Amino acid sequence: MEILHIENLSFRYPKCESYAVKDINLNICAGEFVVLCGQSGCGKTTLLKLIKRELAPVGEKSGEIKYNGTDIKELYDRASASEIGYVMQNPDSQTVTDKVWHELAFGLENLGLPQEAIRRRVGETASWFGIQGWFRKDTDKLSGGQKQILNLASVVAMEPQLLILDEPTGQLDPIAAADFISTLLRLNRELGITVILAEHRLEEVFPVADRVLVMDGGKIILNGRPENIERGLLSLNENHPMLSGMPGAVRIYNMLQRRLPDIFNPSELKPRGECLLTVRQGRDFLEEHFKGEGQGDVKPERQEEPYAIEMKNVWFRYERDLPDILTGMELRISRGELFFLLGGNGSGKTTVLNVISGLNKPYRGRILIDGKSIKDYRGNALYRRKLAYLPQNPQTVFLKDSVRADFVELFKALEISRADYEPKIEKISEKLGIEGLLDRHPYDLSGGEQQKCALAKILLTEPEILLLDEPTKGMDAHSKLALKAVLKELKTEKMTVAVVSHDVEFAAENADRCALFFDGSVISSDVPEIFFAENSFYTTAANRMARRLWKNAVTCEQVVEKCIEEAGKRRKTVGEDGNKTCEKI
């Protein structure tokens, strides 16, 4: 049965030339799990908000949206509020009240349910979501993941038929995100709630989706089963930007198909002609077709350079009665190195950066920045052309009404005259591609744009050492590629960069060296090819697929390189054996 029917929907914001969404035709059946993907700014949010009447933006709209056969404009207020649920990205700003139980009851109060009915529904919901343990807590005391589960639960308490989620895991770490997605999947599978989910992080949701929609420029360009999306993208454009955002298995399949076309006949592959989606499928496929020789290439160790950052037996805790966060931490980062510190949520990775940047003082141990003890940097000396720190939320970097005003404020503090700073602003804007954003209000920018502008501001202090906290949080694949390019350029400038991150895929692609932080200290550290090969759980999707063939292949590109190498060798031996036709690899 059709639950949502959209016909010829177009919409544009007031005073806008172009349409935010255009000619959307879409049918969604009851009980479907639909994933909506596309680059930031492609119109996903606008489309989702148009479906939820209460949130529909103001502007010029044509076409119709029907929910269960009724135009959403004609739905009863109560039905519209309760039957179509909407969850947004930011866990903090969606929470209305101060107590968990009150938050759960909020929607039901609005519907005017009697006390006993609310008590029952709230209790039921809390039990189903497993939140009875923090039922009486303050909402402010919850972790980001818990907050987002609460936001979901308080919407589900109203018994929606259709659940719309706009990048709900954008602000969560991978573990919390996977938790959230599995809860969502349970809602869909066990309660039959129809789900429309907009997401950037596709690794988990892509294989379980019933249908995937790809949006670009306000239009739905693809609409089909996840297995067919890769083929669809390929037929639209060989190098479609969305391809880089696909799960590892899809990317490997895609690259193999493009780069080994002469010996790669999709019709002979298993599963027949269908794209690989999960790590298991990818692994089976690779092991069936390749033998795997050698371990894969390992980046040579960097030459010994003097240390830019050195931590010697550092101990830290926030308060006297609280447990230690850093327990005898030892860390050495050489000059010019791009270093990634990985680790679980709440393990204290951010604290490491706070301590290195002098914002928190350890109670024991020494920290040397460029060979000089951090205590010997008087006043602001450390933050002047030496070290810069970009916090997790780039918004915290801005205080003024425009990005440019913020830059100017910084130069005033650095005592640089106007004639000197104008070219600097120009140069950095060009480098990061933010020329068009300089006169915008920092809060009006999208997450990725904010990140770039914040990075620009930090770089204007001309640091030698750059600290980044979770720079890829909430970013789409395209922005990640842009960040990758920036990091590469910084590396050619010999800047030392220390990144704290959850994002193993991003670390594998970019790091000179990775380290795992656990229980207050670094427990392993190596070049990514060895680091991930030695890990069994904490590793990339590509490595999980290929680790039995080529242990040290950790990125999709490396796996594909190895496949091509092996195919090439085989072709050579086949050629020597006589002109047999190409054997199936």
Add this chain to the structure above:
Amino acid sequence: MKAFSGYHPLTLLIYFLSVLMTAMFLWNPVIQLEALLGAGLFAAMLQNGKETAGDILFYIPLFIMAALANPLFSHNGVTILFFMNGNPVTAEAFIYGIALAVTLIAVLLWCKCYSIIMSSDKFIYLFGRAIPKLSLVLSMALRFVPLFKRRFHKVRKAQRAMGMYSSKSYTDRLKGTLLTFSAVTSWSLENAMETSASMKARGYGLAGRSNFSIFRFAPHDFLLLAFNVLLMLGTLMGAAFGELEFYYYPQISGSSLSVPGLLAYVCFGVLTLLPFIIELKEKILWKYFISKI
């Protein structure tokens, strides 16, 4: 964990009001001492040993100061003890000072217990019944304040790590604080848009909003309330008969002990000790259950 806080907010409010009003308006030394004793025992039950010790260290000097202040400034009374700077210091003023200090500390301690027991959600529940909109606004405000604080600290830290507004200059720092404040305010307003969207999406603004609370008026609430009313009646009866009247000036004099007076003292004594008894009973029961396992 705290047995007394498990009662219904309304029961608790009535209890605290009864005790506080009586202690403040019935100027009788026995009543005041009973109020102090009850509050002290209750506070000791609610806190751990370290906090209680800290309290004692805080209240004893306060007690002495309050008690000594009165005879220094008030020279009423007939029993002159000695002269200071040509002014008489009287025994009545001295005793009145002690009574004043007892009342002051009893009221302070009761207020302290009140703030421990009556958490924000109970408060909101009570006032929400009268004005439903207000209770939501209060709840949202209580959610907003810690969020604002957290954001403020984050921005401050980010600015410090850029070496901004952290020089020795006082004006520079003040400027930084003001700028941060205004930035966090606009950040919060920006967020408020999203919060209001989330409220609207969940049907806020529909007619006939109801008010949910997790508190239930249970039989033990009724029992406590009934006790409370009875004991208050006993106390007020004593006051109504004029048996609780007590004068410090010009000479210490009170009504002689009578049946209604005695009844009032007993009633109020029991009333002030109720929370302590409830907590103690709970603790003993708990121990008993554990020992059985």
